[in-house]
Amino acid sequence: MKFRLVPVLLILLVVAVTVRLGFWQRSRALQKEALEAQITQFEHGPAQTVGAVPVPLKQIEFHRVKARGSFVADKVVYLDNRPYNDQPGFYVVMPFKLASGGYVLVNRGWLPRNMNNRETIAPYTTPQGEIEIEGIARADASRAFELGNGGSAAHQPIRQNLDTAAYAAETGLPLQPFVIQQLSDDGDKLVRDWPAPTNGVERNYGYMLQWWGMALAALGFGLYAARRAAKKQHAPGV
Structure with a gap:
């Protein structure tokens, strides 16, 4: 053949x-x-303390961390289009002033949307004074698809996404180059049932x-x- x-x-x-x-x-x-x-090993390891010295993202991402300080409530950002159990809502992202100096952004948790007025934020509490929080270091507070700025323009309380470096420039706060995804409960009525990172x-x-x-x-x-x-x-x- x-x-x-x-x-x-x-x-x-x-x-x-x-x-x-x-x-x-x-x-x-x-x-x-x-x-x-x-990542699983990092998340279940001992918590690293976040202080004033900037920590490179690649050295701390996915690690369990803890920080002592106080929330800066007047600079809160609400990330829109973050559903939970098929219910629309927001992530509450707030700067945290570290007791040792500097700041770090904290994704505090999920809040449901008011179905009658999308720009009305449901009530929640913010701890006053110095507290300690614990969570996981992440590259950002979560990313959602957007066209153009997609509602992420500076100085708006409700946005689609939040870039840490851009927010630091906007506010003048010396932020750590990562975001803490909060795990510890401080009775603020926010949901912290975080989705597992998918690869x-x-x-x-x-x-x-x-x-x-x-x-x-x-x-x-x-x-x-x-x-x-x-x-x-x-x-x-x-």
């Missing part, structure tokens, strides 16, 4: 590329699983199976085409 060189090479190339892409997606999934295990590992495994499926399909098509060509060569009168 004779094979045509160019079609064979094309099929082998498709098989080699799709198999390689499948292994690449598998490698990405394994990397993400390792990161997820590291899309299932998607990588799905892509891996798709690429390998394409490799099998290409190989199967090549074998089928070769068989058809062989039958045609041995057919009477050919």
Whole structure:
């Protein structure tokens, strides 16, 4: 049985590329699983104290942290379009003045929206004076899709997103380059049932199976085409 060189090479190339892409997606999934295990270890480790000295985000992200100080209630920001159990609401983000100097942003928790007036904030309490809070260091207070500024313009109490560096420039506060996702309860009527960070590992495994499926399909098509060509060569009168 004779094979045509160019079609064979094309099929082998498709098989080699799709198999390689499948292994690449598998490698990405394994990397993400390792990161997820590291995040879990950080979150359940001893709390690091946040002080006046700035801490690089890459050194503290996902670590459990604690801080002593007081909330700056007049500079609160409400992040819109943050649903909880299919109910619309806000995240309450507020600067926290550290007792040792400096500030850090704190995502205090979730608050339901007033369905009659979207700009009316439901009542909640803010602890007065110096307290200690505990939480997880995150890169931001959560991100939501927005077009343009999307309501994230400066000096607005209700925004779509909040960039830490931009907010520091806006307020003049020397902020840490991360946000504390508060875990400790201070009786403020806010919900702190935080969603677990997702890294899309299932998607990588799905892509891996798709690429390998394409490799099998290409190989199967090549074998089928070769068989058809062989039958045609041995057919009477050919």
